[in-house]
Amino acid sequence: MLESSKTILETEAIPRVNLTFMDNTHFEEIEMVKELGELITLYQEEGDENNDPNTAEAKITEKLIIWLNHTIAHFERENKLMQQTNFPAFPIHSQEHEIALNRMKRIVRLWQTNKEIEPLSDFIFSFWPNWFNAHVNSMDMMTARFALMNGFNSQSTL
Ligand SMILES: [Fe+2]
Ligand SMILES: [Fe+2]
Numbered sequence: 361m362l363e364s365s366k367t368i369l370e371t372e373a374i375p376r377v378n379l380t381f382m383d384n385t386h387f388e389e390i391e392m393v394k395e396l397g398e399l400i401t402l403y404q405e406e407g408d409e410n411n412d413p414n415t416a417e418a419k420i421t422e423k424l425i426i427w428l429n430h431t432i433a434h435f436e437r438e439n440k441l442m443q444q445t446n447f448p449a450f451p452i453h454s455q456e457h458e459i460a461l462n463r464m465k466r467i468v469r470l471w472q473t474n475k476e477i478e479p480l481s482d483f484i485f486s487f488w489p490n491w492f493n494a495h496v497n498s499m500d501m502m503t504a505r506f507a508l509m510n511g512f513n514s515q516s517t518l
Pocket of ligand 1: 382386434438496500
């Protein structure tokens with residue numbers, strides 16, 4: 361993937377949904393993906409020449425697992441919010457989570473098995489930024505608005 365075609369999301373580019381716990385999670389996630397993106401770019405430029413536990417491959421794997429777990433918790437919290445507030449589009453929103461999570465798990469597994477950087481790079485710099493941006497702008501935004509309109513406290517942590 362060409363350096364110029366890489367998409368890197370910035371926190372300012374993602375709209376706030378005005379529920380603190382959701383916004384914080386989104387910002388954390390953007391930072392995690394940025395760090396992963398830096399590691400991936402470094403790996404693409406320099407490779408992984410030695411085999412000690414602190415190699416680029418091990419660092420990428422470690423960050424991926426942390427991100428995966430963060431995403432699982434992220435989606436679980438939003439699903440819980442939708443159930444608590446009886447959000448009508450719960451099935452659609454939670455299904456988007458499930459599809460994205462499965463895709464992410466496949467990519468992590470593929471990396472762990474093959475250590476091929478290109479599919480991971482495509483995911484981090486193309487699929488994920490597009491997906492995340494669209495998802496926050498639609499599903500998350502609607503969910504948060506609905507929750508706020510139905511009396512959910514914007515500062516509540518669930
Ligand atoms: Fe979200
Ligand atoms: Fe969501």
